[in-house]
Amino acid sequence: xxxxxxxxxxxxxxxxxxxxxxxxxxxxxxxxxxxxxxxxxxxxxxxxxxxxxxxxxxxxxxxxxxxxxxxxxxxxxxxxxxxxxxxxxxxxxxxxxxxxxxxxxxxxxxxxxxxxxxxxxxxxxxxxxxxxxxxxxxxxxxxxxxxxxxxxxxxxxxxxxxxxxxxxxxxxxxxxxxxxxxxxxxxxxxxxxxxxxxxxxxxxxxxxxxxxxxxxxxxxxxxxxxxxxxxxxxxxxxxxxxxxxxxxxxxxxxxxxxxxxxxxxxxxxxxxxxxxxxxxxxxxxxxxxxxxxxxxxxxxxxxxxxxxxxxxxxxxxxxxxxxxxxxxxxxxxxxxxxxxxxxxxxxxxxxxxxxxxxxxxxxxxxxxxxxxxxxxxxxxxxxxxxxxxxxxxxxxxxxxxxxxxxxxxxxxxxxxxxxxxxxxxx
Amino acid sequence: xxxxxxxxxxxxxxxxxxxxxxxxxxxxxxxxxxxxxxxxxxxxxxxxxxxxxxxxxxxxxxxxxxxxxxxxxxxxxxxxxxxxxxxxxxxxxxxxxxxxxxxxxxxxxxxxxxxxxxxxxxxxxxxxxxxxxxxxxxxxxxxxxxxxxxxxxxxxxxxxxxxxxxxxxxxxxxxxxxxxxxxxxxxxxxxxxxxxxxxxxxxxxxxxxxxxxxxxxxxxxxxxxxxxxxxxxxxxxxxxxxxxxxxxxxxxxxxxxxxxxxxxxxxxxxxxxxxxxxxxxxxxxxxxxxxxxxxxxxxxxxxxxxxxxxxxxxxxxxxxxxxxxxxxxxxxxxxxxxxxxxxxxxxxxxxxxxxxxxxxxxxxxxxxxxxxxxxxxxxxxxxxxxxxxxxxxxxxxxxxxxxxxxx
Numbered sequence: 001x002x003x004x005x006x007x008x009x010x011x012x013x014x015x016x017x018x019x020x021x022x023x024x025x026x027x028x029x030x031x032x033x034x035x036x037x038x039x040x041x042x043x044x045x046x047x048x049x050x051x052x053x054x055x056x057x058x059x060x061x062x063x064x065x066x067x068x069x070x071x072x073x074x075x076x077x078x079x080x081x082x083x084x085x086x087x088x089x090x091x092x093x094x095x096x097x098x099x100x101x102x103x104x105x106x107x108x109x110x111x112x113x114x115x116x117x118x119x120x121x122x123x124x125x126x127x128x129x130x131x132x133x134x135x136x137x138x139x140x141x142x143x144x145x146x147x148x149x150x151x152x153x154x155x156x157x158x159x160x161x162x163x164x165x166x167x168x169x170x171x172x173x174x175x176x177x178x179x180x181x182x183x184x185x186x187x188x189x190x191x192x193x194x195x196x197x198x199x200x201x202x203x204x205x206x207x208x209x210x211x212x213x214x215x216x217x218x219x220x221x222x223x224x225x226x227x228x229x230x231x232x233x234x235x236x237x238x239x240x241x242x243x244x245x246x247x248x249x250x251x252x253x254x255x256x257x258x259x260x261x262x263x264x265x266x267x268x269x270x271x272x273x274x275x276x277x278x279x280x281x282x283x284x285x286x287x288x289x290x291x292x293x294x295x296x297x298x299x300x301x302x303x304x305x306x307x308x309x310x311x312x313x314x315x316x317x318x319x320x321x322x323x324x325x326x327x328x329x330x331x332x333x334x335x336x337x338x339x340x341x342x343x344x345x346x347x348x349x350x351x352x353x354x355x356x357x358x359x360x361x362x363x364x365x366x367x368x369x370x371x372x373x374x375x376x377x378x379x380x381x382x383x384x385x386x387x388x389x390x391x392x393x394x395x396x397x398x399x400x401x402x403x404x405x406x407x408x409x410x411x412x413x414x415x416x417x418x419x420x421x422x423x424x425x426x
Numbered sequence: 427x428x429x430x431x432x433x434x435x436x437x438x439x440x441x442x443x444x445x446x447x448x449x450x451x452x453x454x455x456x457x458x459x460x461x462x463x464x465x466x467x468x469x470x471x472x473x474x475x476x477x478x479x480x481x482x483x484x485x486x487x488x489x490x491x492x493x494x495x496x497x498x499x500x501x502x503x504x505x506x507x508x509x510x511x512x513x514x515x516x517x518x519x520x521x522x523x524x525x526x527x528x529x530x531x532x533x534x535x536x537x538x539x540x541x542x543x544x545x546x547x548x549x550x551x552x553x554x555x556x557x558x559x560x561x562x563x564x565x566x567x568x569x570x571x572x573x574x575x576x577x578x579x580x581x582x583x584x585x586x587x588x589x590x591x592x593x594x595x596x597x598x599x600x601x602x603x604x605x606x607x608x609x610x611x612x613x614x615x616x617x618x619x620x621x622x623x624x625x626x627x628x629x630x631x632x633x634x635x636x637x638x639x640x641x642x643x644x645x646x647x648x649x650x651x652x653x654x655x656x657x658x659x660x661x662x663x664x665x666x667x668x669x670x671x672x673x674x675x676x677x678x679x680x681x682x683x684x685x686x687x688x689x690x691x692x693x694x695x696x697x698x699x700x701x702x703x704x705x706x707x708x709x710x711x712x713x714x715x716x717x718x719x720x721x722x723x724x725x726x727x728x729x730x731x732x733x734x735x736x737x738x739x740x741x742x743x744x745x746x747x748x749x750x751x752x753x754x755x756x757x758x759x760x761x762x763x764x765x766x767x768x769x770x771x772x773x774x775x776x777x778x779x780x781x782x783x784x785x786x787x788x789x790x791x792x793x794x795x796x797x798x799x800x801x802x803x804x805x806x807x808x809x810x811x812x813x814x815x816x817x818x819x820x821x822x823x824x825x826x827x828x829x830x831x832x833x
């Protein structure tokens with residue numbers, strides 16, 4: 001079983017053996033093998049680091065960081081886990097923001113290599129450790145941390161208003177929005193994704209600590225399972241039990257056309273993207289008791305195969321015009337895939353990179369869970385167009401609520417010797 | 427592979443690792459090109475200091491290990507270190523020059539100092555090897571370590587402050603006992619709120635006392651347990667004693683029973699024992715620093731959460747007292763710390779002021795203890811802001827122990 005497809009774009013190629021090698025076409029079906037590979041990887045990494053060699057055979061995936069055209073975590077094949085965190089800037093000093101972005105960049109570079117950002121056991125009993133230590137010996141685990149800049153960074157506080165990328169502004173009110181202030185907005189965001197949940201958590205925890213006095217945590221979602229796939233991964237399922245992201249864009253060509261920003265006057269955004277985050281609560285209890293026929297009509301797909309109701313295989317192209325004998329559409333016009341499809345939206349496409357989340361139970365004893373919808377695009381208007389349609393008439397709206405929302409500009413990747421969005425402070 | 431051969435392999439591996447580490451620290455750990463004398467440009471010796479992360483270690487490297495007497499310019503560039511964010515030039519523990527907020531990607535920064543003959547240290551907190559010697563040839567001009575004297579007088583001042591707080595606590599807990607004895611719940615509640623801050627100001631210094639004849643693990647002899655234990659951490663073998671047991675009676679049941687009277691009397695007695703033990707305390711500068719830091723830890727772990735005063739909801743009174751105690755400890759270190767690290771000192775002063783300004787918003791002379799009640803609603807709406815301000819201060823305050831301990 002070998003890596004079945006192209007390993008992805010050149011700039012995202014991991015430095016060591018890809019986990020994809022083990023996952024391969026078998027995907028989750030080969031879970032026993034995956035577990036074995038992961039365990040071997042962790043042990044191998046510890047040995048490799050102790051002897052100063054990074055070439056030892058290991059399953060640990062290390063993505064390159066500096067001198068990539070794009071930040072990681074956008075086109076990177078989705079890792080298993082994520083921690084997403086947003087921040088409010090509490091400082092009024094522009095240089096504090098500059099220092100934070102520089103420190104974050106260097107720390108992300110370090111953690112991406114699977115290394116701590118300082119000695120967890122510093123010399124001298126009075127010293128305070130810089131790195132908290134819980135990711136020691138776990139390896140890099142394909143960690144990527146994506147940095148996003150919210151519209152607030154470009155308000156009157158920091159003298160950066162003239163450098164605001166022109167498409168970066170607060171998302172407008174959208175149909176069916178039930179946004180809660182505590183899950184909405186943010187001046188900065190970090191999205192850490194890794195194949196080990198503790199590695200992703202460690203990154204966010206330590207980067208949040210670096211921000212103290214400059215930025216305070218605002219809202220966060222911990223994603224326990226990926227709900228999108230890269231070109232060599234099997235399509236995973238959301239918590240409603242349906243495959244999510246079957247028609248997601250994955251090719252370099254589509255990324256070029258729909259994801260990467262080009263021709264922006266603020267040059268640090270060229271090669272970057274816009275990140276839309278939506279915290280979507282799912283009404284698990286009512287969904288679970290909905291009859292299968294209705295569930296399939298809500299999505300417009302079959303549950304097991306994930307095939308469009310007009311086809312047989314997952315990747316069959318849906319036929320949105322096909323009618324039954326009684327004249328009704330086979331894929332209902334208000335089904336999720338009909339409303340979201342590029343065919344029905346003037347060709348518009350976005351790259352989705354979402355994660356399932358659960359946060360325990362709510363105050364009436366129901367499971368508090370849903371999807372952290374994360375999408376990348378070169379124009380936020382694309383999301384707005386899609387969500388206007390979905391928010392107005394999606395049959396799925398009976399079972400989901402958009403309770404959180406934010407938009408961030410994702411600058412292009414940093415160069416060696418520089419840091420993310422350094423041009424803002426030049 | 428059986429267990430013993432596995433263990434043996436591990437031991438061999440460990441030895442190999444240790445050797446590798448030793449070799450790498452010789453070649454890369456906090457080094458200077460030995461013996462090289464800094465070149466002189468426009469009358470100033472030029473020394474570059476490079477910060478980097480090499481093989482997982484943070485290193486601070488000087489381009490030269492010595493210079494001739496006169497002006498010396500240190501140019502600091504952080505190439506790749508995530509752990510080192512400041513560099514100081516020290517003489518006899520005194521900072522002669524420093525640069526902070528050093529992060530990879532930012533432009534190099536420099537400072538120039540005029541040095542006479544002697545040995546100096548370049549201090550890179552966070553580096554694997556934090557101190558690197560730097561020598562100036564020629565006659566040494568003795569520079570007094572003015573920080574040490576200032577820190578010593580600070581310690582004496584602080585010891586007197588702690589003693590005074592605990593002595594006043596005796597009167598306050600006696601007043602609480604009298605109010606409880608009178609059976610007046612309202613008066614007792616007021617007396618309770620008035621007595622609390624004394625303990626909260628100095629808690630980190632006095633929470634380690636074990637009464638004579640008890641083992642360290644027996645809560646029956648642990649004065650902090652007997653005086654300040656909350657419901658969440660009770661030891662069933664010893665039962666509930668102290669402030670919070672009295673709080674429960676006064677604010678939950680709102681009745682005074684014989685047991686309440688006994689608890690209040692016992693509290694007053696235990697505070698007298700505390701007073702006697704406090705007088706025997708001696709401090710080192712880092713004790714003040716750690717104490718201040720620990721008080722802010724208290725703020726975050728039990729006041730912002732509303733856990734400390736779960737019946738009376740006077741958490742903001744305790745919050746203010748913790749901050750005041752931390753600020754006092756810091757203030758006594760300040761004259762010495764200013765000589766060691768003026769920038770950090772100024773930063774902490776500003777952050778204390780920010781926290782106090784925030785706390786002032788909640789002052790209410792008509793409320794119990796002088797601060798508004800810390801309700802669940804207030805915690806939800808204002809907790810994050812309070813927490814962010816305290817965390818910012820705490821992060822810096824936590825770094826001063828290492829600075830004053832080496833002084």
